[in-house]
Amino acid sequence: EVQLVESGGNLVQPGGSLRLSCAASGFSFNYYDMNWVRQAPGKGLKWVSYISSSGSTIYYADSVKGRFTISRDNAKNSLYLQMNSLRAEDTAVYYCARSRDAYNGFDYWGQGALVTVSS
Amino acid sequence: DIQMTQSPSSLSASVGDRVTITCRASQSISTYLSWYQQKPGKAPRLLIYAASSLQSGVPSRFSGSGSGTDFTLTISSLQPEDFATYYCQQTYSTPWTFGQGTKVEI
Numbered sequence: 001e002v003q004l005v006e007s008g009g010n011l012v013q014p015g016g017s018l019r020l021s022c023a024a025s026g027f028s029f030n031y032y033d034m035n036w037v038r039q040a041p042g043k044g045l046k047w048v049s050y051i052s053s054s055g056s057t058i059y060y061a062d063s064v065k066g067r068f069t070i071s072r073d074n075a076k077n078s079l080y081l082q083m084n085s086l087r088a089e090d091t092a093v094y095y096c097a098r099s100r101d102a103y104n105g106f107d108y109w110g111q112g113a114l115v116t117v118s119s
Numbered sequence: 120d121i122q123m124t125q126s127p128s129s130l131s132a133s134v135g136d137r138v139t140i141t142c143r144a145s146q147s148i149s150t151y152l153s154w155y156q157q158k159p160g161k162a163p164r165l166l167i168y169a170a171s172s173l174q175s176g177v178p179s180r181f182s183g184s185g186s187g188t189d190f191t192l193t194i195s196s197l198q199p200e201d202f203a204t205y206y207c208q209q210t211y212s213t214p215w216t217f218g219q220g221t222k223v224e225i
Binding site: 035037044045046047050059061062095097099102103104105106107108109110111112 | 162165
C-alpha cells in the first residue's frame with residue numbers, strides 16, 4: 001500500500017524556520033517525482049514545489065522561491081521541505097504528493113502537516 | 120502564469136443528479152489537466168488525469184473531457200459520497216496551478 005506521511009508541522013514565529021518531512025512507503029520512491037502543495041485555512045490548493053525522481057530538476061512557486069528548499073533522500077525514501085523566513089501567509093496545511101510525470105497528475109497524497117506562522 | 124477558472128464556484132444538487140463542472144485555462148494546455156476531489160479535513164484524491172483518463176479505483180460515474188482551454192468534469196449520477204469540493208489543475212507549465220474549486224452541496 002502506498003503511504004505518504006508528513007511530519008514537522010508546528011507553530012513558528014514570523015521570520016523563523018521549519019523543516020517538513022514526508023516519509024514514503026509501499027512503492028519505489030526513487031522512480032517517482034514528488035511535490036509539495038499547500039492549502040491555507042478555508043482556501044484552495046496551491047502548488048509549492050517539485051523535485052524530479054533523481055533530484056536533478058527542481059521548481060518553485062514564485063511566492064516561496066529563495067525561502068524554501070525542496071530535497072529528497074532516495075536511500076531513506078524521504079522528501080523534505082526546508083522553510084526559512086516564514087511569513088504569516090505561509091500558514092497552511094502542507095501536503096506531499098507523488099507524480100509519475102506531468103501528464104498523469106498527483107496520484108497519491110499524504111494526510112498533510114499544519115504549519116502556523118504567528119507571533 | 121496560467122490561470123485556471125472553474126465554474127460554478129458552488130452548486131446544489133440531489134442524489135441521482137447529473138453534475139457538470141467546467142474549467143477554463145487562460146491559454147492552451149493541451150490535455151495536461153487533472154481533476155481532484157477533496158472532502159473536509161482530508162487530502163485531495165485524483166479522479167481524472169490527462170483530461171479524460173479515469174484514475175484506477177475511481178467509479179465510472181466520473182468522466183472528464185476537453186482539450187486546449189476548455190474542460191469538463193461530469194458526475195453522471197451523484198451519490199451521497201460525492202458531496203465534496205472539486206479542483207482542476209494544469210501541469211502543462213510551471214507554476215502548476217489549480218482552479219479555485221467547486222463545492223458540490225446538497
